[in-house]
Amino acid sequence: MRWLLRRIVFYIFAIWVAATLVFLLPRLMPGDPIGGVLQHITPAQIQANPGIIQTYEALLGGGKGTLWQDYLRYLHRITHFDFGISTSNYPAPVSDVIGRTLPYSIILVGISFFFAFVIGTTVGMIAAWRRGKTLDTVVVPALMSLGAFPAFFIALLAVYFLGLRLGWFPIQHAYDTGLTPSFSWPFISSSVRHAELPALVILAAYTGGWVLNMRTVMINTIGEDYVQVGFAKGLKDRRVMTSYAGRNAILPPLNGFAAQFATAVGGVVVIEFVFSYPGAGLTLQQAVLGNDYPLSQALLLVLALCVIGANFIMDILNLILDPRVRAS
Amino acid sequence: MSRQPRSARRLGLAAGSLAAVIAVVALAVTAAAPAAPRIVGSANAHQCLVMEGSGDASFTKNFNPYTGTGLPSGQFVKGAIYEPLMVSPLGGKPTIPWLAQSWSWSNGNKTLTLNIAKGVKWSDGKPMTSADVVYSIVDGKQSATMDLSGYARPGTNIASVKAVGPYKVVIGLHTADSQFIISTLNGVIVVPKHIWQNVADPATFTNPNPVGTGPFTKITRFTSQDYVLAKNPSYWQAGKPLIPCLEYVQAASNDAALANIQSGQVDWTHNFVPNVATAYVAKDPKHFHAFYATTAYPVSLVFDDTQYPYSIPAFRKALSLAIDRQSVSKLGEYGYAPATDAIGLTGLFPSWVADKSVKAQAKAMSAYDPAKAKSTLTAAGFTYKGNTLLDPKGNPVKLDIHVISGWSDWVASNQIITKNLQAIGIDSNVALEPDWNSWWPNASSTKFPTLLWQGASSASPYGYFNANLSQNAYIPSGQDASSTGNWTHTYDAQATTLLNQWKVTLDSKKQQAIATQLEKIWLNNLPIVPIFIGPRWSTYSTKYFHCFASPKNFFGDPIFTTYPDNVLSFTRICPGGRAGA
Numbered sequence: 067m068r069w070l071l072r073r074i075v076f077y078i079f080a081i082w083v084a085a086t087l088v089f090l091l092p093r094l095m096p097g098d099p100i101g102g103v104l105q106h107i108t109p110a111q112i113q114a115n116p117g118i119i120q121t122y123e124a125l126l127g128g129g130k131g132t133l134w135q136d137y138l139r140y141l142h143r144i145t146h147f148d149f150g151i152s153t154s155n156y157p158a159p160v161s162d163v164i165g166r167t168l169p170y171s172i173i174l175v176g177i178s179f180f181f182a183f184v185i186g187t188t189v190g191m192i193a194a195w196r197r198g199k200t201l202d203t204v205v206v207p208a209l210m211s212l213g214a215f216p217a218f219f220i221a222l223l224a225v226y227f228l229g230l231r232l233g234w235f236p237i238q239h240a241y242d243t244g245l246t247p248s249f250s251w252p253f254i255s256s257s258v259r260h261a262e263l264p265a266l267v268i269l270a271a272y273t274g275g276w277v278l279n280m281r282t283v284m285i286n287t288i289g290e291d292y293v294q295v296g297f298a299k300g301l302k303d304r305r306v307m308t309s310y311a312g313r314n315a316i317l318p319p320l321n322g323f324a325a326q327f328a329t330a331v332g333g334v335v336v337i338e339f340v341f342s343y344p345g346a347g348l349t350l351q352q353a354v355l356g357n358d359y360p361l362s363q364a365l366l367l368v369l370a371l372c373v374i375g376a377n378f379i380m381d382i383l384n385l386i387l388d389p390r391v392r393a394s
Numbered sequence: 395m396s397r398q399p400r401s402a403r404r405l406g407l408a409a410g411s412l413a414a415v416i417a418v419v420a421l422a423v424t425a426a427a428p429a430a431p432r433i434v435g436s437a438n439a440h441q442c443l444v445m446e447g448s449g450d451a452s453f454t455k456n457f458n459p460y461t462g463t464g465l466p467s468g469q470f471v472k473g474a475i476y477e478p479l480m481v482s483p484l485g486g487k488p489t490i491p492w493l494a495q496s497w498s499w500s501n502g503n504k505t506l507t508l509n510i511a512k513g514v515k516w517s518d519g520k521p522m523t524s525a526d527v528v529y530s531i532v533d534g535k536q537s538a539t540m541d542l543s544g545y546a547r548p549g550t551n552i553a554s555v556k557a558v559g560p561y562k563v564v565i566g567l568h569t570a571d572s573q574f575i576i577s578t579l580n581g582v583i584v585v586p587k588h589i590w591q592n593v594a595d596p597a598t599f600t601n602p603n604p605v606g607t608g609p610f611t612k613i614t615r616f617t618s619q620d621y622v623l624a625k626n627p628s629y630w631q632a633g634k635p636l637i638p639c640l641e642y643v644q645a646a647s648n649d650a651a652l653a654n655i656q657s658g659q660v661d662w663t664h665n666f667v668p669n670v671a672t673a674y675v676a677k678d679p680k681h682f683h684a685f686y687a688t689t690a691y692p693v694s695l696v697f698d699d700t701q702y703p704y705s706i707p708a709f710r711k712a713l714s715l716a717i718d719r720q721s722v723s724k725l726g727e728y729g730y731a732p733a734t735d736a737i738g739l740t741g742l743f744p745s746w747v748a749d750k751s752v753k754a755q756a757k758a759m760s761a762y763d764p765a766k767a768k769s770t771l772t773a774a775g776f777t778y779k780g781n782t783l784l785d786p787k788g789n790p791v792k793l794d795i796h797v798i799s800g801w802s803d804w805v806a807s808n809q810i811i812t813k814n815l816q817a818i819g820i821d822s823n824v825a826l827e828p829d830w831n832s833w834w835p836n837a838s839s840t841k842f843p844t845l846l847w848q849g850a851s852s853a854s855p856y857g858y859f860n861a862n863l864s865q866n867a868y869i870p871s872g873q874d875a876s877s878t879g880n881w882t883h884t885y886d887a888q889a890t891t892l893l894n895q896w897k898v899t900l901d902s903k904k905q906q907a908i909a910t911q912l913e914k915i916w917l918n919n920l921p922i923v924p925i926f927i928g929p930r931w932s933t934y935s936t937k938y939f940h941c942f943a944s945p946k947n948f949f950g951d952p953i954f955t956t957y958p959d960n961v962l963s964f965t966r967i968c969p970g971g972r973a974g975a
Contacts, residue, residue, distance in 0.1 A: 096832040122464065155454035156461060157598040166618055167452055230653065238650050243620045243643055342646035344452035344618050352451035352646075357831055 069391070073381055077374055084370035088363045089140050092354065093133065099153035099357045140363070149364040154356035160364045163349060168368065170240050171345035175334050178265040179272065179327065186276020187319055193277065194284035194315075195307050206277055213274020218336035221267045225340060228263060235263040238342035264341045272330060279322060284315040317388060324377040331369050440938045442622055442641035443967060445954055446660045448651040450644045452618035457601040459583055460539045463955075466642065467621065473960035474623050474640060475606035476583035479508065479527065481958045482576040482853035483950035484930070485689040485742055489575060489853075492961070493527070493584050493607065494563075503570035503900050508563040514630040516586045517604075517611040522630075524557035529587035531555045531565070537596040542582045570898040572905065576853035580958060609635035609964050619644040636968040637939060655682075655933060662934045662942070664953040668728060668802065674933055680973040681937040685944050685952050686730045691848035691858065692738035692924035693731070693804075695795070695811065698840040699882040699921055700871040703785045708774035710920045714759055715767035716818045717811050723926050726807030731926040736760040737913055738848075738924025743855045749910045755917055760924075767818050783819030792821045796842045798833045799826040804845055807925070838876040840883065847928050849879040852951070856896055856905075859912045862921045863889035882921045889915045930956075940972040 100122045143150065149160035189209070193202040212220065229237035241247070241256040287293065288311055296306040331347075338347035346365055353361040384391050450466045459476050462468015479494040491497075494508040514522040532555050534541025545552050551574070554566040567574065586605050593599045604611060607630060610623040620643040625635055643660060645651035652667065654660040656677050667674050670684040695713065697704040704710065719733035734740050736759035739747055747753050772778070775786035783791045793815055795808045808824045815822035825842070827833035837844045850857025861867050861879035863886045869875040871883040889912055896908045932952035934942045943952035943963055950959035 096835075098831070098835075152454075154451060156456060156465065157600065158454040158456070163454065225649075237653065238646070239619045239644065241619075243641075244615075246615060246617055339646060342619075342644065342650045344644070348646055349451060352449075355829065356451075 070381075070385070073378070077378060080374055081371065084374070085141070085144060085367055086137075088366035088370065089137055091366070092357065092359045092362045093136075095354075095357065099359060144367070150360035152353070152358055152361040154353060154358040154361060160360050163361060164346065164364060164368060167344055167349045168346045170343065171334060171338070171347055174261050174264055174343065174345060175268065175330065178268040179330050181265075182269050182272040183276055183319075183323060185269070186273040187280040187316060189273070190277040190280025190319075191284050191307065191312050191315065194281045194288065195311070197285070202281075206281065209270075209274040209277050211274075212270045213272065213278075215271070216336075217267065217271035217333035218340060220271050221264070221337050221340040224263055224267050224270075236260050237263070240344050260343075264337055264343055267337055268330070268334075271333065272326070275326065276319060279319045280315060283318050284311060287311045287315040290314070313387075317384070320383060320387070321380060324373065324380045327376045328373040331372060442639035443637055443662065443939050444641045444643060444660045445662045446643050446645045446651055446654055446665075447663065447955075448645050448648050448665045450646060453616070453621060453644060455600055455602060455616055457604045457613070458596070458599050459585070459601070460542075460596060461598075462601075466644065467616075469642070469955045470640075470957075470960055470964075471601075471604070472583050472957035473608065473954075474610040474964055475604045475608045476585060477606070477608045477961055478958035479579050479582060479584065480575065481950070481962060482580045482851075483959050483962065484687075484852045484956075486746075486852075486854055487950070489580075490962070492958070493522070494579075497575070499900065501566075503572075503898070504567045506565045506567070506574065507558075508565070510561045510563060511630065512561055514607050515628050517606055517626050517628065518586075518589075519628070520586070520588060521560075522584070522586070522607050523560040524563045525560075526587045527563045527584055528555050528557045529591065530582060530584045531563075533585070533590065536591065539597040540585075540590070543578055570900070572897055572900050573851070573854065573856055577851035577857060580851070580853065583957075608961070610640050614639070631965065634965045636941075636966070638969075640964070655935070658682075658935055658937055660935075661937070661939055662932070662954060664931050664955065665933070666803070666931050667933055670728075670730075670933060678935070678937070681935050681971065683934055683936065683942075683944065685932045685934070685942070686929040687932065687943075687945075687948070687952050688732055688741045688927045688929050689948070690741050690928050690930050691850070691852070692734045692741070693845050693847050693926055693928040694738060695843060695923040695925055696840055696846045696881040697843040698871055699884040702787070703791060704843075706774060706786075707919055708770055709776070709785075710923060711759060712767040712770040712774075712818070713815065714920060714923045715761070715763045715770060717814045717923070717925065718762040719760060719925055720762065722807045722810045726810050727803050727926055731803075731929050733926050734760065734924045736920060736924060737916055738922075739855055739858070741927035742852060746855045746906070746909050747913060748906060749913070752910060752913045752917065756913070759917060759920070762814075764814070764817055771818070778819055781819050782821070790821060791819070793843055794823050794825045796825045796827055796833060796837065796844045798830060799828060808845065811925070835874070838874045838881075839872055840875065840881050841872070845925065846881055849876065854905075855909060856893070859889065859909075859916070860893050863912065863915065863919075864893045865890040866893070884921060886915055886919060936973070937971045939967055939969055941966050941968040 147161075149164075152158050152160045152163050155163050186209075189201065189205060193206045196202060225237050229235050236242075236259055240260050241253060242260075245253050245256055247253060293306060293310050296310040301310075334345070335347035335351055337343070338345045339351050342348065346368065350362060350365040350369070353365060447466065447469070453466050456462040456465050456467050457471050457475065458468065459471045462471055478492050480492050480497075481490040483490065493511050493514060495511045496509045498507050499505065500507065508527065510522075510524050510527055516522055531543045531552070532545050534543065534546030538546060541547065543552065544550050545555070551568050551571055552565065553568050556564045558564055571578075584607065589605050590596065604613070606626075609626055609629050611626040612624040613621065614624045615622045620641060622639050622641045624639040625637075629635065643654070645654055648665065651663060651665050652673065655663055655667075655674060658678065658681075667684065670686075675682045675684055695717070699705055699710075714736055723729065723731055723733045732741065735753075735756040737747055737756045747756065771783065776791075777784045777788075785791050795812060797804045797808050799805065805824065805826070812822040812824050833844075836842055837846060848858055848861065850861050862882060865885040865887070867878035867880045868885045869878055869880045869883055875881050875883065892908050892912055892915075896905055899905055899908070930951055930953055932943065936942070941947065943949055949966065950962045952963070954960050954963060
């Protein structure tokens with residue numbers, strides 16, 4: 067229990083550091099929110115709307131304080147879950163924008179990342195068990211070569227070949243233009259259609275890592291005495307693989323899940339951009355480019371909390387799976 | 395359990411990787427076979443005119459005409475939902491009556507009487523009257539956000555606005571103003587008084603159920619990636635609009651935007667498409683068109699004219715002679731943006747440069763001639779040390795041009811320009827800026843030399859001269875000049891007097907004479923160096939609709955976000971596909 071308490075204190079500290087960093091990062095970039103809004107307007111539009119710059123200055127420029135004052139106000143606000151108004155979505159509150167976009171990312175990233183983990187560890191486990199067989203010599207290297215490419219590169223290839231050239235998949239948006247989000251069959255089937263290619267890309271990009279990770283640990287585990295004991299007991303091959311070797315081998319990859327999750331969250335920003343997928347990643351990209359401080363800091367904070375949360379869940383899972391941690 | 399010798403496993407690994415590579419190559423080969431780009435998933439029967447921009451975030455609902463202009467949802471609220479009193483289209487075409495059906499000046503051109511159209515209804519069924527028009531001009535008193543006429547700003551020229559009966563509005567001015575209709579009233583929108591006077595804070599109001607007089611007032615769908623504005627069934631112009639609805643779809647990137655127009659899914663956009671002839675038009679030459687209207691102001695090389703050596707007129711003139719505008723236009727701007735003369739009005743207002751000798755001089759001053767550029771410099775006290783140009787004070791001349799790295803055409807143009815300047819001994823390089831935020835604050839205050847556009851009204855060249863020469867537009871050195879466009883941070887006393895005369899003169903012949911004098915001052919000074927016309931990009935498909943603004947049918951700015959010209963497009967574009975134009 068003391069261990070858990072210590073972890074919780076550590077997480078609170080981590081959240082404070084994350085909150086401070088996400089406050090500082092957008093402000094270290096050149097420019098201001100007004101420029102962020104104006105860059106969406108073409109030179110031609112600025113030309114045709116004299117006074118537009120002044121209008122936005124009046125709307126967005128008010129209430130400028132020192133960095134320190136802003137920081138204290140920001141801390142006070144986020145402890146009350148008040149994230150302010152998104153300047154690039156004027157005058158929508160940040161919470162609205164996040165509420166609208168985050169579910170898409172959670173579903174897409176959550177599901178495909180979970181599958182990447184499950185498929186990856188399973189393939190890794192079986193490949194280690196049957197080394198040199200087809201799965202080990204063909205599927206493992208293929209997944210690893212795919213995983214060696216950056217996710218955005220695979221995404222671009224997928225858009226061009228599978229989407230544009232072959233036309234097998236829709237290449238942008240979360241659902242067909244013309245549908246309204248609702249719990250209806252046309253909408254759900256269309257959103258599944260649109261999520262297929264980004265999900266495939268995430269699978270292709272992230273499965274390889276798990277395979278390699280699991281396979282290495284598994285090979286070590288296979289040599290352990292307790293595995294031999296399992297065989298000596300006359301247990302079935304599959305039973306020894308899953309309950310004796312697999313269960314022990316899964317611990318290091320599981321610990322790595324949280325770390326990998328952070329990488330994936332970063333990769334998702336780019337994947338969502340390539341697919342024009344209206345999730346939190348694309349919104350973050352637009353918010354950062356648009357110098358939308360309230361929105362980018364809130365989104366970064368949410369992402370940081372996701373990673374911290376994933377770590378926390380892993381800690382608890384460890385507690386359940388690994389008796390040694392429980393004992394300490 | 396199987397165990398294998400290590401070498402065999404390595405071989406297996408190699409074989410596996412090879413298989414993966416072969417699979418990728420095979421996919422690439424099959425895919426490289428020529429196939430028309432297809433987009434899966436549109437169930438759209440193409441009822442609506444589909445439009446797009448680029449780089450849009452997922453849509454937030456804001457149909458407030460005063461604050462939404464920079465958002466995807468608010469881009470053409472002005473024009474589609476709210477209408478102007480009159481339309482003074484691009485290029486000084488005659489002003490077209492709109493909600494004001496006619497008008498007349500009296501009292502020494504200080505009183506303007508507007509006759510408001512009869513039978514116009516708001517989309518909620520209430521009649522539109524002179525009270526609404528008066529309110530729309532003076533509403534800046536309620537909230538500065540709404541002040542499109544400048545009525546509540548200090549030093550306003552509007553003395554009074556009164557309704558006389560339900561269909562007449564009388565506006566009194568402090569001094570006569572020839573630009574009042576084409577640049578002030580032209581930008582005003584008419585909004586319903588009965589709605590807006592009750593809006594507590596117009597700056598944060600999102601106007602979820604807009605009530606307007608315009609051709610498309612009903613929001614029939616709104617999602618984070620597209621929205622539809624349907625026809626106003628009780629529109630006051632009989633039989634219009636000709637099409638049932640406007641639809642705007644999200645394109646998060648340039649690539650996505652290009653794929654949308656190539657597939658024919660989107661009908662109309664104002665994105666710049668490099669190499670448009672092969673990237674777009676060639677996909678369906680009968681229906682896909684690019685109209686890059688060159689009826690526009692120039693893009694010019696600007697600098698702070700108070701800073702040495704930009705403060706030397708001969709230096710600016712030498713730069714103009716040293717730059718090979720034809721190459722910039724052909725190589726930098728893909729041939730879409732024609733080169734200008736030294737005045738820069740060749741695209742938008744050629745008829746305003748009427749004097750033959752002025753015209754010839756403007757042409758001569760923009761002709762590529764490095765030798766003459768050098769002699770101009772040495773005559774003004776510049777010297778050469780080897781190949782390096784030294785200013786009259788003896789320092790080497792350095793001139794870096796800053797540009798956003800993503801603006802590929804401007805980057806290419808600047809590369810040519812800096813090469814040209816190097817050729818006359820100036821240490822000149824292109825300085826790339828990563829994004830708008832790094833570039834704009836210094837560009838708008840001319841802290842460094844840059845290419846920049848002109849922000850004046852497109853209805854008369856008055857604003858162009860005013861921004862660059864008049865004391866009324868003067869912004870001191872170092873400050874953001876975007877409010878008036880005085881990028882040079884200088885003015886000319888004589889030109890100010892002439893512009894003040896122009897302002898109060900409604901007689902077009904007198905205006906012409908003043909323009910000629912201003913052009914002479916311009917060429918004497920050359921405050922900025924006009925390089926090429928900044929085209930008004932429009933790519934459109936006539937597969938499902940026609941009657942777009944085109945070279946043959948040029949009625950106004952072809953960009954759908956330009957108010958009030960866009961109201962012309964919205965009421966003229968007609969249904970049905972047609973090959974050509």
